[in-house]
Amino acid sequence: MEPGADRGSGGPSAAEIAQELAALRLEHDTVRSQYMxxxxxxxxxxxxxxxxxxxxxxxxxCSTLSEILPVVDNFDRARQQLDPKSEEAQAxxxxxxxxxxxxxxxxxxxxxxxxxxEGEVFDPMLHEAVLREPSERYPEDVIVEELQxxxxxxxxxxxxALVKVSMGPGPTTDPAExxxxxxxxxxxxxxx
Numbered sequence: 001m002e003p004g005a006d007r008g009s010g011g012p013s014a015a016e017i018a019q020e021l022a023a024l025r026l027e028h029d030t031v032r033s034q035y036m037x038x039x040x041x042x043x044x045x046x047x048x049x050x051x052x053x054x055x056x057x058x059x060x061x062c063s064t065l066s067e068i069l070p071v072v073d074n075f076d077r078a079r080q081q082l083d084p085k086s087e088e089a090q091a092x093x094x095x096x097x098x099x100x101x102x103x104x105x106x107x108x109x110x111x112x113x114x115x116x117x118e119g120e121v122f123d124p125m126l127h128e129a130v131l132r133e134p135s136e137r138y139p140e141d142v143i144v145e146e147l148q149x150x151x152x153x154x155x156x157x158x159x160x161a162l163v164k165v166s167m168g169p170g171p172t173t174d175p176a177e178x179x180x181x182x183x184x185x186x187x188x189x190x191x192x
Contacts, residue, residue: 066158075100115150117143117161131164140168
């Protein structure tokens with residue numbers, strides 16, 4: 001008790017205690033609400049950081065793998081070009097094969113998959129058309145030939161496949177007709 005206070009009063013009244021209790025509860029609710037908001041903000045920050053870190057890791061992986069893809073292409077070309085006849089050439093060919101298989105195995109472990117595109121419908125999100133040609137075998141907008149293999153990493157395009165796309169069957173010409181199937185204006189007038 002404070003000096004000079006009336007000792008006979010018995011302390012604060014019930015109304016004062018109730019008022020102080022209400023003020024403390026309000027303060028408690030305010031502090032608790034602030035704590036919950038800060039905890040939620042921190043949780044969102046942590047999730048955003050984790051997502052950003054994963055995106056950065058994926059971008060770095062894609063960038064690195066994209067730089068290595070020309071090496072894979074060169075190994076594949078060398079593998080197709082070699083026709084080992086002598087024992088020494090066969091040993092070199094086996095060495096290339098082992099290296100190529102290791103490279104392909106590492107790519108598979110990282111989730112890199114080559115696109116198989118011939119006979120598929122052209123999709124500009126996956127393919128880059130560099131040529132178009134008439135085709136009796138394929139309908140329009142179907143890939144006729146893969147010119148450079150495309151690759152994906154977990155469904156994300158690392159490199160678009162360079163392809164030749166069908167224009168469908170070309171114009172039909174009847175060799176029996178003069179001018180390759182095109183009527184001349186004089187012939188049109190004669191049939192009228």
